[in-house]
Amino acid sequence: DIQMTQSPSSLSASVGDRVTITCRASQVIRNDLGWYQQKPGKAPKRLIYAASSLQSGVPSRFSGSGSGTEFTLTISSLQPEDFATYYCLQHNSYPFTFGPGTKVDIK
C-alpha cells in the first residue's frame, strides 16, 4: 500500500502569509494526487487535481506542484477563509490513501 505523509501537521499563519504544505508518497504515484480543503462540519472540497491543475472556481492564490513522490500545495497570500485543514489524496493505486492532514489556523 502507498503511504502518504504530510508536513507540517499544523501551522499558525497570518492573513497575507505565504503557506506551503508538503505531501510525500512512499512510492511513485506519477501526478495522481489531489489536494483537498476541509472546514469543520463540511465535506472536503478539492482545490487541485493531477498534482498541479487548479480546480475550476478555486482562487488562483492556490497552486500545486510536484510529481513522482513529492508534492507541494502553496497558498500565495493567506486569506481569512483559508483557515481550514488540508489533505492530499493519492489515487494512483488501490487502496487510495489520504495524507494525515495539515491544520492551518490563525496566528
Add this chain to the structure above:
Amino acid sequence: EVQLVESGGGLVKPGGSLRLSCAASGFTFSRYSLQWVRQAPGKGLEWVASISYRSTYIYYADSVKGRFTISRDDAENSLYLQMDSLRTEDTAVYYCARDITLIVDYWGQGTLVTVSS
C-alpha cells in the same frame, strides 16, 4: 445540478449492521465510478471502498474488507454500503463521492454512523 445525498446513518451496537444509501441526481449515474470515504470524529479522511462502472471492479480498504459491501443500482441512481460486524472504530461520518479520480469530483454532505453499546 449534481447532487449526492447520503442516508441510513444512526446509532448501532457493536456487532450490528447498517446499510447506507447515497441517492444521486443531475448526471448519468451509470457512467461513473463511485466511492465511500469516512471520517472518524476529530480524525482525518479515510477512503473506504470504490465501485466502478457496471460494478466491474470493486475495492475495499483493509480495515473494512470482509465486513462491508459496496454496491450500486443504476436503475435507481443509488449507491449503497452494507456494513456488518460493526466495531466502535467504524464510528464516523460517511461520505459518498463521484469518481474522485476525475477532473471534477462531487461529494455528498455525509451521514453519521455511531457504533456504541
